[in-house]
């Protein structure tokens with residue numbers, strides 16, 4: 441459906457996109473994730489035709505889009521800064537793309553009704569957008585983007601402004617909605633939780649390049665490098681010397697899975713791979729802090745050597761703050777990074 445071939449965008453001497461190759465299949469939801477300034481918005485804008493490219497090609501259904509203006513690309517846009525029209529009511533906003541396309545009044549009304557039903561705002565046609573909550577406005581913006589049945593829907597920080605609870609609810613609804621409609625989606629977010637909940641595939645960007653691309657599970661389980669691991673929020677990353685199925689680190693000798701890359705490399709221990717034992721039976725640590733997360737407790741441990749360690753444990757096993765514990769490591773939760 442969508443193919444980017446070595447797409448390059450330069451601002452002055454700086455590469456905002458550096459030879460980016462990316463393919464999005466029909467009905468696929470791809471979420472682009474990355475820190476501020478990594479090129480996510482530029483990527484969306486290049487696909488939409490809002491940003492001229494300095495090199496490479498954007499193809500939609502195999503057709504080169506160079507020279508094709510935004511409104512002829514058949515893509516739907518829902519950008520954070522694309523505000524609703526405050527002077528129009530909900531129906532007027534949703535009908536916008538249909539009106540632009542010259543759809544008949546009756547068809548517009550039918551489609552608006554259908555879309556409002558779809559996004560959970562049935563009968564809201566005559567409501568003033570200024571009197572809607574943030575979440576409702578977001579739904580109207582989504583209905584507006586979906587109304588002309590775009591072949592590709594692009595979302596830029598679609599739920600950025602909303603509070604966490606609402607975001608978590610909406611993201612599940614969106615995923616179900618896109619699944620039902622068979623929409624092809626390219627979304628950009630800097631929120632890992634949102635990306636992992638919404639996407640069939642996650643693309644992590646760094647400095648205008650794709651650092652990693654894979655299913656949420658693949659990326660989560662095997663971040664390719666230290667940058668991606670840290671960006672995903674993992675803190676237990678250290679230098680290691682890997683020989684066979686053991687790695688020498690500041691935390692002592694850790695077991696690593698069979699087949700791990702060998703030699704000097706960064707190494708990640710997922711928090712679930714740090715198990716607590718008696719102080720004498722593992723790496724001696726002091727419990728620095730505890731965060732209750734509903735089903736489990738996240739612990740921050742201060743080892744006798746090396747940087748702090750994140751661990752998780754069950755509620756009933758939670759040690760006190762300041763307690764002395766031992767840490768042992770599980771090979772299956774250790775990842776030797778590239």
Ligand SMILES: Nc1ncnc2c1ncn2[C@@H]1O[C@H](COP(=O)(O)OP(=O)(O)OP(=O)(O)O)[C@@H](O)[C@H]1O
Nearest residue numbers: 451455456474475476477478479480481482483630
């Ligand atoms: N119009 C512009 N003129 C000059 N530089 C720009 C322009 N737009 C973006 N840039 C630069 O290009 C790089 C990529 O920007 P982009 O907005 O794509 O990043 P982003 O990953 O979307 O960031 P954020 O998460 O903060 O929105 C940044 O260094 C930015 O400063």
